[in-house]
Amino acid sequence: KVLPGFASLVDAPLSPRAFMPTSPAALRLQAAYVVRNDDPAGSEGRKIVEVNSGPDGTLSTYDQVIGRYRPFFLRAVDTHALEDVLLVDAKTGTIVYTVSKRIDLGASLTSGPLSNSGAARAFRRVIEGGGVPGQTVLEDFSPYIPAGLRPSAFIAAPVLTDGNLTGILIGVLSVRQIDDFMTFDGRWDNVGLGKTGEVYLVGANDLLMRSPSRFLIQNPEGYYKALKAVGVDAETVAKIKHFGSPILAQRVDTLASRDGQKGLSDTQIVEDYRGVSTLTSWAPVSVQGLHWIVIAQEDEAEAMAPVQDLRHSIMVVAAVAAVLLTAISVLLASSFTRPIHAVLAGVNKLAGGDESVRIAVKGRDEFAELAQAFNAMANEIAERTARIDQKTRDYEQLLRNIYPDLIADRIRLGESSFSERVRNVCMVVIIIEGFDGLVGGGHRDTLERINTLVGDIDEACNGAGLEKIRTVGETYIAACGLSTPRLDAAQRSLAFVAQVDTILERLARSYDAPLSARAGVALGDAEVGVVGRHRLLYDVWGPTMLQARRIVFDAEPRTLRVTSAVLQQLSVRDGFVQMPDIVLFDSTRV
Structure with missing residues (x-):
């Protein structure tokens, strides 16, 4: 069912045996799930076999084990608009679970036909990076056999159990989100690109398209005719027709792409990939080690009319x-x-x-x-x-804004690491008691109350010289000394906690609701960087963060717990009581 779909795209004859798994366990998995799918190549609208039960309706051992995690995988696919999610054994490189149940289920990423795929490269990069918490890698588009050789990009992150690397989670990125973003959902006229303007991405290493052409979407036959007129070979045109996309097929060898390949930006009247004279702006962009070129253009005839x-x-x-x-x-x-x-x-x-x-x-x-x-x-x-120049700068800035200023310089230098250790950082974790009652109380002004609560705490955070990391439900996390070193980070952090307590007292009286806080403050080194599979976020992790989160867990309401490192930085230590040591997951005592 799979090989005939792309047999015409390869020169050598394809042997089904070469793509079959060799281990008995992998053969059983594919027999139970892949063979029963109506389309193992992964087209939209296909029926996927999710559960394999026996004749009496009992679940297989595999389904019993994986069943508790299946909702997480399905939610990850839906939430992040992924095409598929693969769970890989870190030790053997075997794909032990996939959402889409294609022929990569049970296959190996260390040997066989998938060992040189983009998924395998993402797997090896995580292994080579040590599989540390918060690590993510992004792999550029490449043909993927289980998807019928459709271009696929991958994002991977380690799975740790008790601090040990046991698995690697690999997301297969959907090209539709990039397509919708670069084509403005088909509303080119509304963004000032007229009847012939478009914005598209080109790979800096191979000058192949990484997003669709407007002309392919609006007039496919005219697009194919234009490609043939400029000498594009029939094999390339057939490949574009087969996948309905020019990604990794359409080569853009123009003055704009060659200059962008050299790291140059400019605006000129040049010929585009159709041989048409256009008013074009271009600039190089880099995203997690991927080097692309963003090009915005409009036909000269329209621009100069x-x-x-x-x-x-x-x-x-x-x-x-x-x-x-x-x-x-x-x-x-x-x-x-x-x-x-x-x-x-x-x-x-x-x-x-x-x-x-x-x-x-x-x-x-x-x-x-x-x-x-x-x-x-x-x-x-x-x-x-x-306007065209500004749009080009906006697209470049939009891609770069996903990174914090702290590591932006290292990314521009081309480093492959996306985390940095910062010393002497005070991490503050505050749990707001009574928050759930405030949210679920059925008040008509619940949203206004929450905005007031979080807004007042944000102002106190900024006023004390701390940086807000994130707010998740009842938990508020901040840091002092992260971007700007602070010799008095401990004093500032405790002053901030005191202000939060005052704010909650005031709002509790105003809302007639029981609001209080318990807080944990830890001092030490912190790792900062970029995390996430689809929507990249700035985050902080490491032992100091774990200590702050752990000591606040057992704290009583209106109680502040600090580590000994914080206490040593305080000039006034009245009011603190020594508590029993807490043992963390790595046997560290705090």
Whole structure:
């Protein structure tokens, strides 16, 4: 069912035996799940066998084990718009579970036909990175056999059990989200790209497209005809037709892509991949080690249409003036044609790319009106070019904004590590008692109350010189000394906790609700970086964060617990009582 779907895309004959798993366990998995699917290649709308039960309805051992985690995998696919999720044994490289139940279920990423796939490269990168908590890797698009050789990108993260690397979770990214983002959901006109404008991504290493072409979406036959006209071979066109996408098939070898490959940005009138002259802006972008080029363009004919219309009007006026010149004196002729020459000179400069040219308006005659019309058109062209430049910068900034400032410089230098250790950081974890009652009390102004509560705490956090990390339900996490070193991080953190207690007392009276806080503060080193599978987020982790979260767990309401490292930094230690040591998961005593 799978191999015939892409047999025409490869040169050598395909042997089904080469793609079959070799271990008995993998054979049983594929027999129970993959063979029973109506489309193992993974098309949309196919029926997936999720549970394998015996004749008496009892679940298999495999389903009993994996059943408790299946909702998590399904939720990850839906929430992050993934095409599939693979769970891989870190020791053997065997894919032990997939949501889509394709032929990679039970296959090995260390040997066999999938050992050189993008999923295998993502697997090896996690292993080589040590499988540390919070580690994520992103692998560029490449053909994936279980998906019928459709281009697929992968994001991977380690799965740890008691601090040991036991598995690797690999998400197969859906190209539809990138497509929708780069094509504005088909609303090009609404974002100022006219009838021929588009924005697309190109791989810097191979100059192949990483997002769709507007012309393929709107007029497929015209798109294929344009590719053939510029010499694209029939095999490439057939590949684009087969997948319905130019990703990893359409080569963009233009001045814009070659300059972007060199790390250059510019705006010029150049030929695009269709051989059409376009007003184009381009810039290089980098995302987690992936090097792409973003290109925004509009056909020159559309972008420069106001100039051509103005040139036509000027030529008509010039012809009329020439007839009149035969009936007047040379002196009057010189005076009469001077404004026309000024306008014509301006048009020629504008057509030559000088968008700053403007014509001085003198008098109130027809030539003054013509000069005003020229200046208006020149302003419109300059504004359109500026909008295209701004959109290009916005797309580049949008991709870069997913990273915090703390590690942005290291990413620009091309480092493959996306985390950094910061020393002497105070981590503050506050649990707001009574928060659930505030949320579930059925009050009509619940949202307003929550916004007031979190907003007041945010202001106190900023005022104390701390940085908010995140808020999850009743838990508020902040840090001091993360971006800016603080010698008094401990004092600032405790002052912030005291302000939170005051805020909760005030709001408890105002809302007639029992609100209080218990807090934990720990001092030490912290790891900061980027985490997440689809929506990348700035986060903090490490022993210091674990200590702060652990000591607040057993704290009584309106109680502050601190580690000994915090206490040593305080000049006044009155009011603190020594508590029994707490043993963390790695046997560390706090």
